Amino acid sequence: MNAIQYSEYDCEDTGRFLTEACLAKQGFDIRVERAQWSNAGTALIDTGDNCLLRLMLPASSQIKPNCGTFSNGGGRQFQPLGKLLFIPHGTEFHLRHDACEQKALVCVFDPASLGVLGSYRWNWQDSVSEAMLNLQSGYLHASLQRLADEVSSPGFASELQTECLLTSIALDLRREFIDGARSAETRSDHQRKLSPRQLNLLREMLNEGEDENRSLRRLAQACELPVRTLSTRFKNTTGMTLRHYAAQLRLEKAMALLANPRLLVKQVAYQAGFNNAAAFGAAFRKELGVTPEEFRRQRQG
Known part of the structure; x- marks a missing residue:
């Protein structure tokens, strides 16, 4: 060429x-x-x-x-x-x-x-x-x-x-x-936001479900930002912390998995990225006001 x-x-x-x-x-x-x-x-x-x-x-x-x-x-x-x-x-x-x-x-x-x-x-x-x-x-x-x-x-x-x-x-x-x-x-640093590319990249890495990819250090490296800057800009962009956002993604994935009646609640918990079924149940009830079992019954009904 x-x-x-x-x-x-x-x-x-x-x-x-x-x-x-x-x-x-x-x-x-x-x-x-x-x-x-x-x-x-x-x-x-x-x-x-x-x-x-x-x-x-x-x-x-x-x-x-x-x-x-x-x-x-x-x-x-x-x-x-x-x-x-x-x-x-x-x-x-x-x-x-x-x-x-x-x-x-x-x-x-x-x-x-x-x-x-x-x-x-x-x-x-x-x-x-x-x-x-x-x-x-x-x-x-x-x-x-x-x-x-x-x-x-x-x-x-x-x-x-x-x-x-x-x-x-x-x-x-x-x-x-x-x-x-x-x-x-x-813009001053405390007003800056993440680009659409960085937001999409964060969502992809958090959805992969691997603990290594979900670490704050790995997320910051992928976005080419210091850890503290990533946290600040993420909140400027979405209005929530990275921890809260990651928790919401896990719950969204869990709700989708609960639609499959063949999956045990314990299997849903692990596939959604929770360490155990107890932690999954506590987080689910705190956010939605019902247990995973009750949510599944309501969806099926």
């Missing part, structure tokens, strides 16, 4: 890249691409004046995810890359890979070249974040998957469809990283 400067600097084998499908126009170049590295190494990726989005596709053989960072120093460490990552223009991205083969949608585009978006300033420098290395937006994931389908099997007015999708994607990224960061800077 001509818009990307890829320079391997840790090993002689620079890897092989095979384009399976592509759709290019002034302002964007989108490809379904296979990459294969026979050795581990590190590479510098410079997108110049363009932004890059990459969505991992099925048929990739990786024992563990590749890693990356926006800085080759300054204390930043290489982070595992998610299925969906974003590299804004004007940044140098360092990729650390293992010997592997992967298939991905690689989308290189210039937001300023997408119709009306040319009237906006696209300065990402003050908003570069490690969150870009593992985007958690279901909307962006779905939009990139649609782009992959469009490139692989072009339909009527594919270029127009692609440009519309990219315009929407660019606006969503801007709201998350440029405008979101700017609005946060204008």
Whole structure:
């Protein structure tokens, strides 16, 4: 892809890249691409004046995810890359890979070249974040998957469809990283709130039910915030403490499980994340005013 400067600097084998499908126009170049590295190494990726989005596709053989960072120093460490990552223009991205083969949608585009978006300033420098290395937006994931389908099997007015999708994607990224960061800077710390991405991430981790993922330290690390800041911003956003919110999620899950008559109350308690049936019963009655058994009978009635 001509818009990307890829320079391997840790090993002689620079890897092989095979384009399976592509759709290019002034302002964007989108490809379904296979990459294969026979050795581990590190590479510098410079997108110049363009932004890059990459969505991992099925048929990739990786024992563990590749890693990356926006800085080759300054204390930043290489982070595992998610299925969906974003590299804004004007940044140098360092990729650390293992010997592997992967298939991905690689989308290189210039937001300023997408119709009306040319009237906006696209300065990402003050908003570069490690969150870009593992985007958690279901909307962006779905939009990139649609782009992959469009490139692989072009339909009527594919270029127009692609440009519309990219315009929407660019606006969503801007709201998350440029405008979101700017609005946060204008508020004092005790007034700041969590972003929609952070809220969704917290809900997913709390719903997983694993004690390790529910620890305040792990939640704060995932949101890239200090523990105390996470607690403050969560209450600013939702009006409740993280502990109360987690308890409500457990009870919501328990109420849904109680609709299954084949599950014992004890099984519902453990599956909802309670340590034992007694703690479950006490929490349930305190919040709803009835026992789990009474709630189940009322629902069945």
